[in-house]
Amino acid sequence: MQRLELSSIWALLAAFEDPLPIAAREVTFPFEGAFVKGVDSISWMGNNTKKLSYSPSTGPHCWTFFSTAAFGKRNKVPQENIPTATAEKVKEAMLEGVENALGLSKKLT
Template sequence: MTSGLPLIAKQMKRLELSSIWALLAAFEEPLPFSGSTEVPFEGAFVRGVDSVSWMANNTKKLLISQSGGPHCWTFLSTAAYGKQNKVPQVGGGNFKIMYQELGLQVLDWF
């Protein structure tokens, strides 16, 4: 019997790190989905949007009642969007403006 370490080491050499954006957004009203009053999923991979790869309905996922409170979502960008919009990791950049712009882009998806 041999160790799996050589295989893991080989796979690690092929890994490519990517920067991505993560956005947590809270909405006063549920997001509209094809005329439905309730979002039919907790999380989903996104197709057809160049900047978003994943979205999750945190309110539904945590089984929190959706009446009377914010509707919280998490959005993850694609690696391509992260690469195009990469910011310095230490200092610099106006993060407030960047997050506001990203938030406005999210609203355009719906």
């Protein structure tokens, strides 16, 4: 038998009032999902709102973010009892990672 190694990751569902301003070469473009490279806290992001058959002009705009395995390992806690301080720290770090991945200059809240 082969040995299976499981990785700890964090998942964050975030809702924003307005669509995320996603800039690339000074042009804003929509996307449904993306693997993220070069950001320690985020490995994948998906636009849940794009799954719907319509695109709302007003919020909420919901996204799912998955952490990297390394970030998950460094911030591992029992999932049955996540300390509030750890949850807040992870949320802030992951949102900062999203901000960096998207090239945004102001903090996501």
